[in-house]
Amino acid sequence: MTEQTPPTGPTTAPRAGSGRRLLAPLALAQFICSFAGSNMNVMINDISHDLDTTVQGVQVAITIFLLVMAALMIPGGKLSDILGRKRCFLIGLVVYGAGAVLSAVSPGLGVLILGNSILEGVGTALLIPPVYILTTLLFTDLTSRARAFGIVMAAGGVGAAAGPLIGGLITSAISWRAAFVFQALVILLIVVMSRSLVDPLPPDPGRHFDVRGAVLSAAGLVLIVMGILAADDNLWLMAALLAAGALVLLWFLRWVRGEERAGREPLLSTGLFRDRTSNLGLVTQNAQWLLLMGTSFTVAAFLQVVRGYDAVQTGVIFTAATLGLLASSLAAERLAKRWPQRSLIMAGFALAIAGIGVLIAFVAGSPGPWAFAPGLLLIGLGLGGMLTPSVNIVQSAFPEERQGEISGLSRSVSNLGSSFGTAIAGTILVAGLSRNAYATAMAVLAVVGLGGLTAAAFLPRTAAPAAGHPPADPPRKPGRR
Secondary structure (H helix, E strand, O other), rough: OOOOOOOOOOHHHHOOOHHHHHHHHHHHHHHHHHHHHHHHHHHHHHHHHHOOHHHHHHHHHHHHHHHHHHHHHHHHHHHHHHOOOHHHHHHHHHHHHHHHHHHHHOOOOOHHHHHHHHHHHHHHHHHHHHHHHHHHHHOOOOHHHHHHHHHHHHHHHHHHHHHHHHHHHHHHHHHHHHHHHHHHHHHHHHHHHHOOOOOOOOOOOOOOOOOHHHHHHHHHHHHHHHHHHHHHHHHHHHHHHHHHHHHHHHHHHHHHHHHHHHHOOOOOOOOHOOOOHHHHHHHHHHHHHHHHHHHHHHHHHHHHHHHHOOHHHHHOOOOHHHHHHHHHHHHHHHHHHOOOOOHHHHHHHHHHHHHHHHHHHHHHHOOOOOHHHHHHHHHHHHHHHHHHHHHHHHHHOOOOOHHHHHHHHHHHHHHHHHHHHHHHHHHHHHHOHHHHHHHHHHHHHHHHHHHHHHHHHHOOOOOOOOOHHHHHHHHOOOOOO
């Protein structure tokens, strides 16, 4: 196979001040996209009443948003190579902003799904891969990259964890529609801040884009998540959709192999799956975001529907998770210097599982709202401590010319985990919003955490190579670090 690669130029680590300026719009973009995935959890009652829909209808809107991101991240990563990372980032911001404005004025659930779930989802799929590609290219040694990813992942984690609080305050003070106006204003700020953003590599408009592969991969992922959503209505339909999704994904893999044998560049190279460390890192990423979004949806829905708390009360309770996640994420650089990335990921899963156990035990034994705080704090600490090393392990496993592909795959796997978390937890809760349903949903999330812990245990004890390249890679051109 003769794989085309974009022309490359020298890559050097930016100076401290310059690095902060370049990282600021990237981190803020990750924040607002993660915020969008979780802030609607506290608007469930407000949106369902205002738009004359149901809790399940709002859950579908949230899940479709996450699903669109997961389905289009891989094509989005490839487009970033073709269009250029900065240009793809800006296009994504514009599409996202248009979706936020449309959502703010939506008269019904259908328009909300178009604006929030479709346009914001497409915009996110275009702008998020460049965030991770640029972070990897601009910060070339393990320590500075850990610091940069720590800031980006802290922004994303805080966006997801603080989404309920910020969304709750805006919803209670003004309305749920104002939360989408807030998103549009943040997007405008990011566009202004992005003027100083530098793309280390030129675009490659002549690079092949695998349209059929993009359609097959997206269709397979959509069918699988739709199957999970159908579990509470029809088990036969669920089985049919899951089987169809698996078959389409197998078709996609056959297509990719055929393209490689023919010497053409597929949407996703099978070589990405030959790195054992990267594969295990992807598994941990999927489990982490499944835990984060699953916990957020489960606890928020239980607090509002069963306990009767309003949006602000629900958001305030989530502050414990936000503080824990922020503290451990911002400590990523110091932790990376002292502990292997494998140890950090395993410790993170152990803390998150313990937090779920505390949530189930304390909530069952106490009617007070602060019974949620200790468990959410542990979950936040655990997730914040392992998000950065998982991303660093995956991104650092491949050279610069593969960053578009691996960033798209990495973000797709993470967002698929978010979709699974919301879909699985929502399906269990909608089937019977009671204390038992809440405990069941949290227990399922704990099992997922155990799976992530098991995968992390098989990671190598040593850290990823400092320059982001495994030893087997050929020597790089002179002038690069």
